[in-house]
Amino acid sequence: MKIPANRLDRAYEKHKEEYETKALHVLRSGNYILGSEVAAFESEFSAYLDAKYCISLANGSDALWVALHLLNIGPSDEVIVQGNAFFATVLAITRCGARPVFAEPDLTHYNLNASNIAACITSHTKAVLVTHLYGLMTPMHEIVNLCRTHGLRLIEDCAQAHDAKFQGQAAGTFGDVGCFSFYPTKNLGAFGDGGALVTNDPRLAENAYCFRNYGKENNCGDYIIQGVNSRLDELQAALLRIRLQYLKEDTAEKNHIAKRYYAGLRNEWIDLPKVYLGTENVWHQFVIRCNRRQDLIAYLLENGIETAIHYPIPPHLTSALRNLRIKRGALPITEQLAETVLSLPSFYGLREDEQDFIIRTLNQFS
Numbered sequence: 001m002k003i004p005a006n007r008l009d010r011a012y013e014k015h016k017e018e019y020e021t022k023a024l025h026v027l028r029s030g031n032y033i034l035g036s037e038v039a040a041f042e043s044e045f046s047a048y049l050d051a052k053y054c055i056s057l058a059n060g061s062d063a064l065w066v067a068l069h070l071l072n073i074g075p076s077d078e079v080i081v082q083g084n085a086f087f088a089t090v091l092a093i094t095r096c097g098a099r100p101v102f103a104e105p106d107l108t109h110y111n112l113n114a115s116n117i118a119a120c121i122t123s124h125t126k127a128v129l130v131t132h133l134y135g136l137m138t139p140m141h142e143i144v145n146l147c148r149t150h151g152l153r154l155i156e157d158c159a160q161a162h163d164a165k166f167q168g169q170a171a172g173t174f175g176d177v178g179c180f181s182f183y184p185t186k187n188l189g190a191f192g193d194g195g196a197l198v199t200n201d202p203r204l205a206e207n208a209y210c211f212r213n214y215g216k217e218n219n220c221g222d223y224i225i226q227g228v229n230s231r232l233d234e235l236q237a238a239l240l241r242i243r244l245q246y247l248k249e250d251t252a253e254k255n256h257i258a259k260r261y262y263a264g265l266r267n268e269w270i271d272l273p274k275v276y277l278g279t280e281n282v283w284h285q286f287v288i289r290c291n292r293r294q295d296l297i298a299y300l301l302e303n304g305i306e307t308a309i310h311y312p313i314p315p316h317l318t319s320a321l322r323n324l325r326i327k328r329g330a331l332p333i334t335e336q337l338a339e340t341v342l343s344l345p346s347f348y349g350l351r352e353d354e355q356d357f358i359i360r361t362l363n364q365f366s
């Protein structure tokens with residue numbers, strides 16, 4: 001049996017006719033940018049999350065950068081971010097000219113906790129950027145309180161956490177802004193690039209609508225700020241509206257896959273992530289830890305099973321960020337995670353017989 005790390009064609013096949021009919025409809029409509037599909041997607045997605053505003057953008061990286069920029073984060077500011085964040089998350093901070101300060105994540109849950117954030121607060125700290133990495137929801141109550149106490153902005157990177165919740169509240173609605181990517185592999189994935197930010201702040205929303213379209217104010221036609229071009233197109237918005245209708249069902253499928261891994265995996269070399277009380281997780285990736293990762297990867301490949309590593313090099317050790325002068329060993333938990341994490345196949349459409357084979361094979365690893 002051959003099982004790739006991911007297969008997007010299975011999700012496509014499931015609702016193929018709907019996607020193709022809709023795509024043709026948009027192509028024939030003559031409206032391709034900032035039309036009714038974008039407006040409808042924005043209102044449906046904000047309603048889904050119970051957020052007031054959704055502003056769609058060209059991609060998730062822009063969502064993070066626009067959020068920080070519109071919150072006036074810039075040079076001489078520090079933004080606390082988890083050491084094991086995806087590189088793009090950190091780029092949003094440096095793109096504003098601000099300095100990323102890396103907090104250690106929790107080893108068993110991979111995400112931030114309030115005490116690790118508190119340890120990084122200085123007089124320059126302006127914001128905390130939390131990622132719900134792998135679709136595992138970060139317990140938010142203490143983090144929200146900490147930010148309030150210190151007057152810090154709170155931004156959530158929900159690129160991997162569409163539909164995740166903490167105590168019934170959606171990821172993306174705890175802080176000032178929630179940022180989403182609709183990159184095709186995401187739980188709510190487009191058929192190209194896409195992103196959005198959500199907020200309850202009317203002024204920030206107003207600025208974001210304007211900023212993404214060169215800074216143009218729609219009513220008077222004037223350019224009131226120096227904006228950029230960062231827009232979700234009509235085709236992606238139309239297809240995302242279909243994907244959004246199935247998100248509940250898709251999340252249930254991801255949970256079913258995760259449940260079966262928990263029930264089936266038994267191997268002393270493999271550690272499974274800890275699930276926190278009150279979190280509803282969406283398992284964008286199912287990430288195990290193994291101290292003999294290279295051996296495990298080779299063994300699985302011999303058996304036809306592909307895996308992936310998210311992510312092998314933590315941002316502070318990348319060549320691009322060597323100017324931060326953070327040495328290896330500075331973030332031991334982050335570095336341990338980078339050396340041990342392994343993402344198992346957990347894509348939409350993964351068949352039970354395939355997953356049983358993965359579980360059996362993993363359990364026989366010695």
Ligand SMILES: Cc1ncc(COP(=O)(O)O)c(C=O)c1O
Nearest residue numbers: 059060061086088089159181183
């Ligand atoms: C956690 C996280 N943040 C940010 C991004 C950036 O999103 P995009 O690729 O849409 O720019 C991604 C996705 O690739 C991601 O997984």
